[in-house]
Amino acid sequence: DGGITQSPKYLFRKEGQNVTLSCEQNLNHDAMYWYRQDPGQGLRLIYYSQIVNDFQKGDIAEGYSVSREKKESFPLTVTSAQKNPTAFYLCASSKGDSYEQYFGPGTRLTVT
Amino acid sequence: GENVEQHPSTLSVQEGDSAVIKCTYSDSASNYFPWYKQELGKRPQLIIDIRSNVGEKKDQRIAVTLNKTAKHFSLHITETQPEDSAVYFCAGYSSASKIIFGSGTRLSIRP
Numbered sequence: 475d476g477g478i479t480q481s482p483k484y485l486f487r488k489e490g491q492n493v494t495l496s497c498e499q500n501l502n503h504d505a506m507y508w509y510r511q512d513p514g515q516g517l518r519l520i521y522y523s524q525i526v527n528d529f530q531k532g533d534i535a536e537g538y539s540v541s542r543e544k545k546e547s548f549p550l551t552v553t554s555a556q557k558n559p560t561a562f563y564l565c566a567s568s569k570g571d572s573y574e575q576y577f578g579p580g581t582r583l584t585v586t
Numbered sequence: 587g588e589n590v591e592q593h594p595s596t597l598s599v600q601e602g603d604s605a606v607i608k609c610t611y612s613d614s615a616s617n618y619f620p621w622y623k624q625e626l627g628k629r630p631q632l633i634i635d636i637r638s639n640v641g642e643k644k645d646q647r648i649a650v651t652l653n654k655t656a657k658h659f660s661l662h663i664t665e666t667q668p669e670d671s672a673v674y675f676c677a678g679y680s681s682a683s684k685i686i687f688g689s690g691t692r693l694s695i696r697p
Binding site: 518 | 587590592595617618620628629630631632635637675677679681684685686687688689690
């Protein structure tokens with residue numbers, strides 16, 4: 475299971491605060507992804523990055539922001555503009571778009 | 587927009603029987619179809635994948651079939667065991683729509 479890590483495992487924030495979720499990989503993968511997982515739903519793509527200093531919006535990017543300054547790191551910021559931020563967030567990496575994705579252990583964010 | 591539909595949402599089978607999960611996709615340019623298994627409290631992990639130039643792929647008790655004309659693909663698990671209990675996700679990838687996941691199937695194996 476090693477190779478891609480997320481921290482923290484659980485995160486609690488007050489409404490109106492921005493929060494940043496960490497994702498780090500040592501697999502030398504070019505592509506990295508952020509997903510949101512809600513009960514009874516699949517994995518919905520928030521943002522993805524195919525190369526350093528470049529990223530694209532996924533299906534549900536509103537209220538989120540990312541950066542990709544290093545190949546190993548792809549942090550996700552959940553902003554106060556995200557209307558329903560409480561969810562389980564999964565980060566993944568792959569050597570390319572149409573290849574196996576390796577998932578991190580996830581961060582469960584609760585906003586009250 | 588493009589989507590991937592997955593059925594059924596829940597499936598219960600007797601241990602030793604077979605389980606089949608079906609997915610349909612809308613983007614005809616999709617060319618890569620992975621299946622992920624997520625056990626309770628754990629991260630999703632790839633169990634099998636298939637590319638559009640292949641109609642079927644097998645790995646021990648697991649097989650995936652792809653019908654490009656009908657735009658659907660299926661996961662087949664034979665001789666099911668208790669450790670097969672999990673949520674299974676299909677996905678379709680195209681260069682235009684990127685990767686889209688199905689909504690998941692919760693598979694339960696009855697002893």
